[in-house]
Amino acid sequence: MKEAVRIGPNPASRPDLDEVMSAVALGDQSAFAVLFDAVAAPVLGVAHAVLRDRAQSEEVAQEVLVEVWRTAPRYRPERGTAVNWVLTLAHRRAVDRVRSAQAAAAREHRAGLRDRMREYDEVTEQVEARLEREQVRRCLRTLTEIQREAVELAYYRGMTYRQVAETLSVPLGTVKTRLRDGLIRLRDCLGVCA
Template identity: 55%
Template structure:
């Protein structure tokens, strides 16, 4: 039984299309092109691209009708399968083109010199901080490092260094004052 809204096809329609029968192709076109277009539109979501895919599929059917094997499905199934594959290929092609275009734009973009300057400044500041950290006593440096780079609380630093909590607080406070003075930070 034919699908509602389509034209019924004779069993030999694709055989006649393969033999070059234009009337048979016209009947096939009328019968399957709405399903081909609907399949393409469902994948592509763009009427213009779907129309192009429909045209490509129908031309492919005209050229390859001799390859149709009725044991594998109806002419409509064969055509919509082609449409689905062609539409998926179109999606991949469009995405690949977008990726290439974006890569070209990224490659042609001028170097962000401010970003480079920020990196250089960050490295210089880190170098200054290392120099100032070297100016702390060993106990101050160890306490500050555990608290600020290790993320430990004062109590955890005290436990880790086996020292009294007030002693650790004093070491960290004195170390931070020395760092502030060394780095030239004003209050």
């Protein structure tokens, strides 16, 4: 019977990661390289299991490994193995990323609802504009025929004073007087402060 062939390093030659973590806690960069090689793939796996997105999983794995380097002195071997500590950090960071994404989605949803509520404001503005137009029409009816014609030609049809004078066949000075008097009456009728 043939003996099974094992692929990969011999378990007996693997470093004790708890000891490696102690060296990392003292700032040993070569120890961190050993730790990195041992835990990078499992950290990426944990992140991907939670996030299900390759790019985000890689970001989280990178953040976790940087955090391991910075916070290695906090590792307590009596609470568990170094691998478990690192994988717990990875799981927590991935869950935080999911929660952050959910919170962002909730914020966007609330912002969308606020935008939708603006439709109410648009309706209010439309009603107010309609009421204002009606009030202007009512006030225009209080002008004399000559004043109303001059105001309508100048302000609703966009004619110049000279064009209004030519259309009404009256002198330019008369048009200016009619417009001035008509606008004063409109101002008083609309209750606009001068």
